Amino acid sequence: MPEAMPAVAEATREVQWNVPDAFVWIMYISMVVALAVMAYGVWQRVRIWMAGKPEVRWDRPGQRLRRVLVHALGQGRLLKQRLPGIAHALLFYAFIVLFVGTLVVMIHHDLGIPILRGRFYLYFHSLALDVFGALATVGLAVFFWRRYGLRPGQLEKGKRADFLLLLGLLVIMVTGFVLEGIRLVVTGDPWAFWSPFGYLTGLALAAVLPAEGALRAVHAGTWLLHMLTWHAWLAALPYSKAFHLVTGPLNIFFSNLDAKGEPKPMDLEDETASLGARTVLDFTWKQLLDLDACTECGRCEAACPAFAEGKPLSPKRVILDLRDHVRAHRDDLLRAKAAQLAGDQETYESIVEHLPILAGGVIKEETLWACTTCRACEEACPVFIEHVPTILDMRRYLAMEKAEMPETLASAMESLETRQHPYRGASADRTDWYKDLPVKTMAELDDPEEIEYLYWVGCAGAFDERVQKVARAVARVMDRAGIKFAVLGPEEQCTGDPARRSGNEYHYAMLAQANVETLNGYKVKRIVTHCPHCLQQLKHEYKRFGGHYEVIHHSELVFKLMEEGKLELARELHRSLQVTYHDPCYLGRYNDVYDAPRQVLDGLGTRRVEMARSRERSFCCGAGGAHMWYEDKSGGKINRNRAEEAVRTGADVVVTGCPFCLAMMETGIKGVAGAEERGVRVRDFVELVEEALADPAGAVAGGEAGGAAGT
Structure with missing residues (x-):
């Protein structure tokens, strides 16, 4: 008669099976040393952080914890790249589960609380730990293959520490299976099948070393190697790249919840402070x-x-x-x-x-x-x-x-200081673009608070001849929808974004304070702008100067008007038009406006195709960071790179929602072979909306850019 299977409630195992007492003492001593070395390394890192200037990054703990759950525990951004993301997730979750398993052993054995038994032992400490150990080994294998086989250019090369880090983890995983397998085979553990990968490892070793004494010797030596490797890895943690296990979640928790990409505030009145980061x-x-x-x-x-x-x-x-x-x-x-x-x-x-x-x-x-x-x-x-x-x-x-700073950029900053705009050779003024349109300035209104929106035109809309057409289209669309709006006209100045992004905080602060004073003087509450750079300043960065407004991009307003049925559009006009939309960096990555422009294009009936890099992965046009005002002659052309990607979609029209992107994409298209022959055009989406406006009699109004035929 075969021996009866023990009851599930009796399931357990002997901790430190086949481990000599001397090895146990080595374990405790090495653990204390490892924790001391690790604690010293962590303290050295913390001391350096504390040397930095103060900054409040612990407000809104609920939002911060949610971000940690999504992007640290949930591996949100890592999984956007499948191969390394999945490999990292396997290793990350396995590390957590195996570490909890180690704590369970400590509680059971060292604290004398018998929790390593019954179903918990079988389901978690046998099956779950075994499966997660196998997954971790797979993840490590992928990392080795990617780093030393595929060798993608973005990875750091030739670092011995990286190799030792991965090797140490692999040794810990492999020796863990060896220890488990030998114990299961030698003791004839009745619950061996609950640890499938460990049991298979034990059977393979038993086939090579059938003698029990040899297996026990291998087990003892492997136990010592496993333990010392783990303690060495733990001690090295704060001195290696592996410390991102700690700093990664911390950095996510303390990440910016306010305006994205905003430089930290400067006290320009503190004469002892360094202007910018010297050290x-x-x-x-x-x-x-x-x-x-x-x-x-x-x-x-x-x-x-x-x-x-x-x-x-x-x-x-x-x-x-x-x-x-x-x-x-x-x-x-x-x-x-x-x-x-x-x-x-x-x-x-x-x-x-x-x-x-x-x-x-x-x-x-x-x-x-x-x-x-x-x-x-x-x-x-x-x-x-x-x-x-x-x-x-x-x-x-x-x-x-x-x-x-670069010479041409310095010239633009000089114009910004003397003329309140960066367009050095501009002969127009801020009123020329709307002289023949039914547009009023705030100063002309009896009660400025009656308007629904202040239209912030921006420097490009006022002084760039091409972008003036966009400003006129915005004004016509709002007028047709019955929106009560006004502009500042000659009272409007540059928001200061080019100055701030080029590092000149003095010029920026002067312009920002003047604009906020003007806006607050008229008690402006809601603003619409077609420039994402102006949007960033007015909506987010002006708050530090007392400017608190509801600011939207013109794509959001136009889509709202279309949804409410306030725009009568000849949607069949653009049904044959194939378009691709370029996400401006300051509209998308800075302000998370991705859907409204696309919804407008879809509402017009266009056939929309996406570029390979779109939405948060959109490739920059090259104008941001004050690059609009100078030519970076090093390397290649960023705008041509993006224009080539746009042309490859086969689109007739490249659509965008930023005046700087408009200029850069138009220039970039000219350098793409065959694009001009195909008649590829670059438009702001509001120009397409203006073209599709139907007059009260039902005819298409058409726009300044040549109507549907001009597309």
Whole structure:
């Protein structure tokens, strides 16, 4: 008669089976040493973060925890790239489950609380741990194959520490299966089938080493290797890239919940403060945490339009070079911070004076100016590193402390200071575009509060002849829909976005304060603008100057009017038109407006096709970050890269919702072979809406750009 199977309630196992007492003592001693070494390393990292300037990043804990759940626990951004994302998720979840399994053993054995038994033992500690261990091994195999087989260019190469990190984890996983398998086979464990992968490993080893004594010897030696490898890996955690297990979730929790890409506030009245970031001590603690959170995955670099066109910028290298600089000068930075806290300003300044300057030193000037501030890097980063504000901090130092910037950009900034707009050779004024339209200024109204919207035209709409057509189309559409609106006319000034993005905070603050004073003087509540850069300022960044308004993009307003039936449109006009929509960076990644422009195009009846990179993955046109005002001659043309992608869709019309994108795409299209012969045009979507407007008699009104035939 075969021996009866024990009851499920009796299911358990012996902890530390076949482990000599000396090995157990080694385990406890090495564990204490590993935890001490790890704690010291963590403290050294925290000390560096504390050397940064203060910044509030712990408000709204509910929103922050949700972000951690989605993007740390849920691996949200990582899974956007399938192969590495799935491999990382397998390893991440397995690490959590196996770590909990280790805690269960500690509670059961070291604390004497008998929880390792019954169904919990079978379902969790046998089956779940076995399956997750196998999944972790698969994930590690993928990482090895990708890093040393596929070798994608975005990964850091030749780092022995990366190899040892992966090898250590693989040793831990493989030895774990060996230990489990030998125990199951030698003891004849009746619950062996609940650990399928471990049991198969044990059967394979037993086939090679049939003698029980040999298996026991292998088990004991493997147990020692497994334990010491785990403790060594634990001790190395804060000194290696693996520390992103800690810094990643922390960085996600403390990530920006306010205006995306906004530079940190500056106290321009503090004469002792550095203008911009001269040294890393001018960064906030969160910016220093960013440096330690980097996983070196290279997703930011792969998404960067400047890097794609061979310009001297890699967002990854900016972060890593700053991180390496911090580590190389750690002692000096800590001494300087200690002196500052002690009130010893002389010692502090003496140390800081001998630290390398960041802008133009640690990070080359041409690297900083190559950034278009498109935020593709930030959108791709799985741990929410904020590259753009850090780059802008260093630009501030160049622009304000060293008074250095590209020549043509400096000329635009001079025009901004003297004429309140960056268009150097413009002969028009802010009223020319609407002189023959039924448009009123706020100053002309008896009661400015009666209007529904202030239309913020922006500098491009006022001074760029091509964009004036967009402004006129917006005005005509609002007028046809019966919207009560007005403009500031000559009272409108540049929002200051080009100044802020080029690092000149003085010019920006002057313009922002003047505009807020004007808007608040008229008690403006709601604003519509066709410029995403103006949208960013008016909706988000003006809040620090007392400007609190409801601001929408013209695509949102037009779609709302279409939904409400306030626009009579000849939808058949564009049914044969194939269009592709280019997402402007400051409309999409900065303001999350993706659907409204597409809904307008769909409402017009166009045949819409998407580019390979769209929505949050949209490729920059190259105009952001004040690049509209100077030509970056290094590398290739960002706008041509995007124009080629647009033309490849086969679209007749490339549609966008930004005046700068309009200009850059029109220029880019001219450099694409065959595009002009095919008659590919670039339009703002509101121009298509204007063309489809039907007059009261039912005829198509047509627009300035030539109507349907002109498309």
